Amino acid sequence: MDKYNDLKQIASKLRISIIEMLQEAKSGHPGGSLSACEILTALYFKEMRVDPNNPQWPDRDRFVLSKGHGAPVLYAALAEKGFFPKEELMSLRKIDSMLQGHPDMKDTPGVDMTTGSLGQGLAAANGMALAGKLDNKDYRVYALIGDGEAQEGIIWEAAMCAAHYKLDNLTVFLDHNGLQIDGFNRDVMNIEPIDEKFKAFGWHVINIDGHSFEEIFAALEEAKKTKGKPTMIIAKTVKGKGVSFMENQVGWHGKAPSQEEAKKALDEIGGVVND
Numbered sequence: 001m002d003k004y005n006d007l008k009q010i011a012s013k014l015r016i017s018i019i020e021m022l023q024e025a026k027s028g029h030p031g032g033s034l035s036a037c038e039i040l041t042a043l044y045f046k047e048m049r050v051d052p053n054n055p056q057w058p059d060r061d062r063f064v065l066s067k068g069h070g071a072p073v074l075y076a077a078l079a080e081k082g083f084f085p086k087e088e089l090m091s092l093r094k095i096d097s098m099l100q101g102h103p104d105m106k107d108t109p110g111v112d113m114t115t116g117s118l119g120q121g122l123a124a125a126n127g128m129a130l131a132g133k134l135d136n137k138d139y140r141v142y143a144l145i146g147d148g149e150a151q152e153g154i155i156w157e158a159a160m161c162a163a164h165y166k167l168d169n170l171t172v173f174l175d176h177n178g179l180q181i182d183g184f185n186r187d188v189m190n191i192e193p194i195d196e197k198f199k200a201f202g203w204h205v206i207n208i209d210g211h212s213f214e215e216i217f218a219a220l221e222e223a224k225k226t227k228g229k230p231t232m233i234i235a236k237t238v239k240g241k242g243v244s245f246m247e248n249q250v251g252w253h254g255k256a257p258s259q260e261e262a263k264k265a266l267d268e269i270g271g272v273v274n275d
Contacts, residue, residue, distance in 0.1 A: 004213040010045055010080060011037040015242045015269045017076035017089055023262035025093040028101065031252040032146060033073040035177045035210070035237040040077040042216045043142055052082035055109045061139050062128045064113040066121025067146035067175065068102040069254070074111070075099050083110035119152030121145065122172065126162050129170040129230075140224075143172045148180025151189045156201065162230040163202025170230040171223040175210065177239035181253045198232040210235025242269050 002008070014037045022028040044050065048061040065074045072092065079086045084098070091097035098107045102116030112128070115121040125143040132139050149155060162170055174194065182188050191197075195205045204226045208215040216235070223231035239253070240246030243265040257265055 007038075007041050007045060007213050011041045012242075012269055013080055014041060014073060014076040016266060017079065017086070018072045019243070019257060019262050019265045019269070021072055021075070021089040021092040021099075022256040023259060024090045026256050027093055027254075028072055028256050029069045029254045030072070030243075030246060030257065031179065031239040031249070031254075032067060032070045032175060032177065033076075034241045034243060034246065035239050036070055036073045036144060036173075036175050037076075037241065038211050038213060038216060039144060039173050039175065039235060039237075040073050042213060042220070044077045044081050046217070047220055048142065049139065050081070050110070052078075052110065055083060059137060059139055062112045062125070062141045064121045064125040064128070064141070064143040065103055065115055066125070066143050067118065067149050068115030068121065070144070070146070070175070071099070071101060071103050074103060075108070078108070078110040081110070084108075118146070118149045119154035119158075122155055122158040123161070125170060125172070126158050126165075126167060129162070129167040130165055132169055133165070133167070139169070141167075141170045143170070145172060145174055146180070147174060147176045147178065147185050147191055147194070148188070150174065150191045150194060151185075159198060159201040159203065166228050167230045168227050171220065172230065172232050173210070174232060174234045175237055176234050177237045177248075179239045179248065179250050179253065181250075183250050195232075195234050198234075202229055204229050204231045205234065206231065207234045208236070210237035211241060244268060 092099045103111045105111045105114045113124045129141040206219045219233045246252040
């Protein structure tokens with residue numbers, strides 16, 4: 001029996017929620033939300049110490065979605081975990097909804113940082129990790145950045161800062177799907193060799209398949225054992241993962257599916273999403 005079967009089922013549920021809420025909202029970002037489902041599933045349903053009944057628990061682990069336009073995958077995970085009713089997902093991007101186009105820590109239970117301006121989330125995660133050190137807390141801080149986002153200067157300022165302060169309680173995932181709003185990273189602004197760059201900035205770097213739970217959890221264990229430096233997990237992913245006509249297609253960066261496209265996508269996702 002596949003020991004990750006339950007988590008694969010949850011990742012499928014997240015993908016279903018993403019498609020449903022975007023079709024209802026008629027706007028949003030499917031590609032980079034679908035690519036991060038295994039990462040968010042691993043964090044919220046096994047790795048992170050969180051309490052849906054006490055979202056502001058001081059000793060909780062923190063998560064910062066630095067690529068804030070990927071909010072649908074975060075909302076799907078929070079709802080599935082029980083931070084708020086799943087029915088709320090259908091209010092995505094509507095006036096007065098708690099679920100706006102980018103995460104808002106003031107209005108949405110379980111959101112630890114308001115994000116959207118690309119690059120700033122990693123700096124905020126640094127602050128949380130440094131605060132934990134200063135307060136002698138044992139919580140860990142996790143963040144997710146995008147590879148288009150890695151073109152932002154503030155990412156590299158934050159990278160220097162995290163290494164300087166030896167933030168070994170900080171683990172960051174790079175959702176390395178190779179695409180951004182205007183095309184392939186390599187064509188817009190090449191970020192390679194991204195692993196060597198973070199190593200040069202003083203990070204411990206791990207390369208994984210971002211859709212493999214086995215590799216995700218192995219990397220998380222390695223990160224927890226790494227002392228004196230932050231960890232960057234470069235997760236190779238597929239933009240639009242799980243929906244064949246969205247996979248590796250730049251046009252699905254920020255376009256909601258029609259009702260017909262949503263039905264086709266949901267038919268494909270069906271049950272378990274394989275590694």
